[in-house]
Amino acid sequence: MIMDEKEVLEALKKYREMDLKYEDGRILGSMCTKPHPISRKISEMFFETNLGDPGLFKGTKKIEDEVIHMMGNFLNNDNPFGYIISGGTEANITAMRIIKNLSIKKERLPKVIVPETAHFSFEKAREMMDLEYIKPPLTNCYTMDVKYIKDYIEDNNKNDNKKIDGIVAIAGCTELGTIDNIKEISKIAEENKIYLHVDAAFGGFVIPFLEEKYKMDNYNYEFDFSLNAVSSITIDPHKMGLAPIPAGGIIFRDSSFKKYLDVEAPYLTDTHQATLIGTRTGIGVASAWGVMKLLGKEGYKNIVSKCMDNTHYLVKKAKEYGFEPVINPVLNIVALKDDNPSETCLKLRQIGWYVSICKCVGALRIILMPHVKKEHIDEFIGALASVKKN
């Protein structure tokens, strides 16, 4: 049954009204937030662009190159190469493609050290590309045991069949926001000439803007290209970068990695295509450019500081009601201990609160994104207390 424009828009409006809204402050388990308002106008401007065929959209391709350089700038890399793509999942799969192609000559599966705390996008990569993962034990701070990594590599690097081909480290893990000791891991990777990928999908737009007063003593926050062995970083503008979806990012140390991704693409304006996704809009790219130009480092610093203030406010309120955090928050993520997180999460959802749960430890997971305000935190803690009482 066809509709006229008015009917189409009215019908779609009814579906959209079923969605939650970030500004209501009930979405507490999301690593995305309401995009910066300028994105609306930018989306309109770039709604027909296609970076899958960059020769047709030279201006939009230039914007992507500039975004990569702007992100490289706050990741201590003045010669970056990369793409703004569908999200952190595509970025992590792309990094695993590099490791796969770097070790293609070997008659065995590529072996990659991956943390237990890794996002499930690495599971998709493993399954798609036949990778073998080694998962080091976690310390009591939920970061990879560096001594185990060092010993494992030393014990196995002499035997070409057991050599490690890549290491993944997380800068702001999905569940707890913890940061692996990437400075030490980089030293091991450099000594053994092993590819090191850092997943900073969430942390990439937080850590560079984190004021000293929010950093914990003897905790290593270094994760970027200032560490010699870091070859690639996943960093998503559509999380704490305030760009609209889709805007993930994969940044390489330099363009020497492109040859491991390029596939011949005879019918495009370019002869090769490196990204996993072919046809891709320029909306996220242009919005990331616009928001980064508008906010600048100071703007992101203010946003991160407000989120960290709210993070510590939530922990303080939670403790007043007898709820304890699993760890002191590293970034704007709080995990509250709970004896039955799935049940508590479900009960909260039934009264309109959307938190998520941790897998690596029994806890409720709350992400203090910019849309979460103090009044939402007060209401949430009250709701949690009432749910736990009944």
Ligand SMILES: CC1=C(O)/C(=C\N=C/Cc2ccc(O)cc2)C(COP(=O)(O)O)=CN1
């Ligand atoms: C460290 C890391 C992540 O925390 C991560 C996603 N995380 C969270 C994705 C998410 C966003 C909104 C929401 O309502 C629920 C979940 C990804 C994948 O990123 P994506 O493909 O853009 O979802 C990679 N690494």
